[in-house]
Amino acid sequence: MTLLEQLQAAAENARKGLPAALTIDADGVQYTRNFMPQERLILLGGGTIAQPLCRYAADLGFELVVADDRPSFANHPRFPEAKQIVCDLFPAAIEKIGIRESDYVAVITRGHRYDADCLRELLRGIMPRYLGMIGSKRRTVGLLNMLEEEGFSRADLDRIHTPIGLDIGALTVKEIAISIVAELIAERRRTTDRRSKSSILTAEDIDLPLLE
Structure with missing residues (x-):
């Protein structure tokens, strides 16, 4: 060719x-x-961590989708970088968004009950490339065990990154958001050779007018 x-x-x-x-x-x-x-990052939950996470991920070229069931949290003034915002109950929002195999999904809701609602809906459908859930190790282990008892596959549950984010000792909201972004980068580059050792160069920002 x-x-x-x-x-x-x-x-x-x-x-x-x-x-x-x-x-x-x-x-x-x-x-x-x-x-x-452009890869899609879906934030299920529009709380405090979601705001800096949305900004940082947008800077890295992700297309942002934010979902929350509260109108005061699911709106464009709160998330100006988001391409799509869905205000609905989490299972309905996930159905509206339509998960793809190439998606990155962060479950960062305000509570155990909502995390479980999200995971049930996600695990019944297409498994995204990355699925992470916020929460303490004790709480997340308990939730995953509960879902296994409900009949969900342990292999699928083991693919969930939880607690979400790389362990960099993060304490503040922005530090936690950075730890999550770091894990997204690690997943994005998992199968990519470093430029210094490879003849393969990768661009996420496709310039369509230039190609044309």
Whole structure:
């Protein structure tokens, strides 16, 4: 495939929100430029941690979706970076959003009962690429055991990142948000070679007009 044909195919995929790649030979070395569609981060819960998490994740190129059942928490003035805001009961909100395999989902509701509602709905559908839940280790272990007793797969439950975020000793709201963002980055880069050791370069910010 010629470079022009590759560019045309990349532009077509970008218009559809699909990944694309260009392969170029230079001085006997084959280089690949991957163009990745914008990844979606779904915040289930619009509380205090959700606000800085929304800002930080948006800066990293995530497309933000926020859901909460309280109108005073689920609104654009509170989350100006969010592309979509859903105000509804959590199971209904999850159904409206429509979870994809490529999604990142953070369950950061205001209580155990709402976390359980979210997980039941999520575990019945498509498992996202990343699923994290906030809460203390003792509380989250108890919740997962309860869901296993209800019949949910232990293998699926074990895929949940909980307590959510990397253990960096975070204490403040912003530090906790940063620990969650760090875990999102770790998942995003889990299968990506470092640039210094690879001929593969990846761009998340697809410039469609430039490709065209």
